[in-house]
Structure formats: C-alpha cells, structure tokens
Amino acid sequence: MAKPDGYIEIRFGPRWKYISPARIFIQNFIAIAISDQAKADAIAMAASELLENAVKYGASEDTHCIVQAFPETGLITASVTNQATEQGAKEVSGLFKKIMAGDPLEAYIMQMREAATRSDGKSQLGLARIRYETGANLKLEVSPENRVTITIEVR
Numbered sequence: 001m002a003k004p005d006g007y008i009e010i011r012f013g014p015r016w017k018y019i020s021p022a023r024i025f026i027q028n029f030i031a032i033a034i035s036d037q038a039k040a041d042a043i044a045m046a047a048s049e050l051l052e053n054a055v056k057y058g059a060s061e062d063t064h065c066i067v068q069a070f071p072e073t074g075l076i077t078a079s080v081t082n083q084a085t086e087q088g089a090k091e092v093s094g095l096f097k098k099i100m101a102g103d104p105l106e107a108y109i110m111q112m113r114e115a116a117t118r119s120d121g122k123s124q125l126g127l128a129r130i131r132y133e134t135g136a137n138l139k140l141e142v143s144p145e146n147r148v149t150i151t152i153e154v155r
Contacts, residue, residue, distance in 0.1 A: 004068035013061040023048040033069035042134045049126040050080035058082040079151040089146040108132040
C-alpha cells in the first residue's frame with residue numbers, strides 16, 4: 001500500500017464524552033483530505049460506531065484510532081483498537097464472521113431482527129450498519145493478548 005497523504009491518530013481512555021468530538025475531527029480531516037463530504041460523513045459515522053463499541057466493550061483505559069487518507073486512489077482507512085476480554089474477543093470474532101457472510105443488506109436486516117428480540121441491551125448493529133451504509137471492506141484482527149482491531153476501507 002502506498003504511503004498516506006495524511007493521517008490522524010487519536011488515543012484516549014474510553015469515555016463517551018470523547019466520541020462526538022472525535023467524530024467531528026475525523027469528519028473534518030477526511031473532508032479536507034479528499035474533498036468529498038459524503039464520504040467524510042460515512043467514514044466519520046463508521047469510526048464513531050467503532051469508537052462507541054471500543055468504549056462499551058473495552059477492557060482497559062486505552063482506545064486507539066488511526067485514520068489514513070490516500071487521495072491518489074480515493075482510499076480512506078480507519079482502524080480502532082482496544083483491549084478486550086477473552087470472551088469479548090471471541091464474541092466480536094463470531095459476530096464479525098456472521099456479518100461478513102453474504103450480502104451487506106441481508107446481514108443488516110438479520111441483525112435488526114435479532115436486536116428486536118435481545119434482552120441484554122446489546123443491539124450488535126454497528127458492524128452490520130457500517131458494512132451496509134458505507135460499502136466498506138471490513139477487517140478484524142485479534143492478537144493473542146486479545147487486542148482487537150477493526151479496520152474499515154472505503155474507496
């Protein structure tokens with residue numbers, strides 16, 4: 001992969017109050033980097049969803065987000081990393097496999113139906129929403145130490 005024309009890196013302890021300013025910052029960065037407001041809005045939404053999940057399900061006070069712009073190819077990547085418990089890492093791996101199987105719209109509808117019947121307060125819609133609404137390629141990495149990184153790639 002070519003070097004990015006620009007990137008931002010954000011680290012913070014998982015606090016809800018930081019997500020909205022991070023979303024705005026990411027959105028502005030992308031809009032400037034590629035001059036495409038619609039793409040900036042979609043990626044900022046996706047990064048915000050990933051940050052919310054990192055805060056909600058993280059097992060430590062360290063959330064890391066990096067956004068990279070490759071204007072020559074139109075590629076934008078956003079990665080969010082956090083520490084998960086062993087059980088949390090297994091759950092996100094299983095959910096990721098389910099969401100990545102098949103058509104993005106069908107996966108989103110399936111998750112919405114499941115969310116309507118859940119009693120634990122977890123909708124588990126974030127990844128399905130990102131995949132459907134952005135058309136992004138999603139990647140999941142789980143380290144042996146249960147560090148979870150989810151990356152979205154949007155062209």
